[in-house]
Amino acid sequence: MPERRRGAVRSEAARTSILTATARLFAERGYDHLSIESIAAAAGVGKQTIYRWWPSKGFLVAECLLEGMLLPERLEPPDTGDLRTDLISWLEEIFRVLESPNGEGLMRSLIAAAAENDEVGKRLGASLGGLSLMSRINAQDEASGISPGAAREIVEALVGAVVMRALSRTPIESGDAERLVQAVLGVAVS
Amino acid sequence: MPERRRGAVRSEAARTSILTATARLFAERGYDHLSIESIAAAAGVGKQTIYRWWPSKGFLVAECLLEGMLLPERLEPPDTGDLRTDLISWLEEIFRVLESPNGEGLMRSLIAAAAENDEVGKRLGASLGGLSLMSRINAQDEASGISPGAAREIVEALVGAVVMRALSRTPIESGDAERLVQAVLGVAVS
Amino acid sequence: MPERRRGAVRSEAARTSILTATARLFAERGYDHLSIESIAAAAGVGKQTIYRWWPSKGFLVAECLLEGMLLPERLEPPDTGDLRTDLISWLEEIFRVLESPNGEGLMRSLIAAAAENDEVGKRLGASLGGLSLMSRINAQDEASGISPGAAREIVEALVGAVVMRALSRTPIESGDAERLVQAVLGVAVS
């Protein structure tokens, strides 16, 4: 027996409008300066309805991230067969986001959220496409010159480099994606 | 004549006790939850004295970082001549900090500060030893198999990987430093 | 035919446990700090069940008052034939309630409820025994030296004096009941 709960059921309309409002305000104002109060007001919802389902704004942002409401596109690496080229395309896509208006601010907000909230932290890498990338590399281990089991380290290094770019406020220059892949993947795979 | 301003001069005692209090509270409570009010109280100082000299708590933290009051040790890579070994030692040192009690929390607080404040962001990499590492690699370019001009990318990738570790809440395992260096520097340099 | 409604009938168990819970919480926490939510929880009842039958907590308290669940005893004046003595006994009884632990708080809660809710207000005097006292005095008018038709004023003055005692936080001293009757009834009736 599924042990039915009693009482009114959770309102999907409220949930949706809260997440939408969160995503919008996150993009507009950044993670700091994002307040539960303003989310509630923008969503046309009582504050308690937010606190009933999410412990803090960090988890709200985490759920938005999971639903793909924060990043403008699906940042998955393409698969043309040539890993190196795919990596470069992928990084260039990410860099393009970073260079878009307020793109860096959005990324830094994401980092701030990841620093404060466990859920966001655990999902940050995957949201940038790291997860599918890892399994992709793992599958190709033998075929490429990459040492086996290094997938995690490579992805960590590449995503980490992107994060450092956002944190260090260094402007991105053309060719950066290629140089980065070159540095991490090494000469051997060229 | 050096054009001395009239009136009382800035109190060094106040400055020091403010920075000390900031560093202590930063370590205890993290970047969020760090408040100017509590710093002033802990330092035995009026709030105005803080606002007179620093624009926000971010800059306070930046100055602490610059003075080496936030990280427990000097995180400079050693120089034994063997770059690969030095990198591993350096990363192991950083990982050791991460594994110390609240070490990860401290690192995440640093990242949060870097995400919010430009100064902290610009200095984060250097504070972890990235700056001296870069010049070291640049100097050795020809000697090693590293492609010329890749120093920045390599350091970015390594430091970035560390940052991702802290953000993703992945526990560190023995050998991780070596694997990371292996992945980034590639087989060719072994 | 009494035009019976269809559907389930009002649950007497719910009604009783609501009133009991109300009376208990009223005594424990006072009229302010008394919440429908806590009554419902204490009574093991849904909030709607309360709102279905009572418009507000004021009416709940009014019904408790009417059922004698709020005041510890029946505060009716005795009837020995000697009005003056009876009045003194009655006031002494009320004063005894006031002096009991939290007795004054209870009385003030009752006054607060009376100030907010019409029903409670109209019943307050009667609950303290004023109603039966009035008819008693009216019946004795000629026999005593009391001017005819003054019953209402006398009762109002006596009960009012008790209320003022509770409001003014003046401690009660022995003999107060007698002095009060003396002041209101005057020397002529002694």
Next chain:
Amino acid sequence: MPERRRGAVRSEAARTSILTATARLFAERGYDHLSIESIAAAAGVGKQTIYRWWPSKGFLVAECLLEGMLLPERLEPPDTGDLRTDLISWLEEIFRVLESPNGEGLMRSLIAAAAENDEVGKRLGASLGGLSLMSRINAQDEASGISPGAAREIVEALVGAVVMRALSRTPIESGDAERLVQAVLGVAVS
């Protein structure tokens, strides 16, 4: 030495506008429905400025009462030499306030405040003129037929009767003041 305190001094402007706003909102909305938040907004003041100086809205109302900002007129009994006539005039004045638009509501709000807050409770009687009346009666003890030391009881009874009128929602009729004085002062003084 007067042990001078440091730091900015309390703003009289803020204090005044808070009390004015309190008095206005008290008259408009009553003691329940009076909220610190609305007072702060109406006074153009931060909530903390209220909480810094008053523990609760009860004390705010108490201070307004003390400054005579709540009751429309000075409700002191006149002194023509004839106590009975003066008492009647005084009660008629109070009854006139009760009969004015929202006058009864104001009185009940005052009673509610008195029931909740000690300060208001202690001052309620005095604010209605009870204090000056008591000393007046005491001074005349021998001259009148009033038993010595009965001043407090008489005032308590009279003011209490007024309070009961407000609580019981009984409409006031012409001659009520006289009947009340008659009942309390007795035939002897007629």
Next chain:
DNA sequence: GGCTAATCGAGACGGTACGTCCCGTCTTTAG
């Protein structure tokens, strides 16, 4: 027996207000 209607418990919902924390600014007194 099935239908309809009312009740009950539970509890989600949009709101208001609470009392607290902290912001960044301003004011006061002391050195």
Next chain:
DNA sequence: CTAAAGACGGGACGTACCGTCTCGATTAGCC
């Protein structure tokens, strides 16, 4: 002119309740 102290207007926090509503379950008269 700096400094400690601290009051100020304001924004947001997370919590408590308000009164309404929506559920599923139960109960009782009616066809």
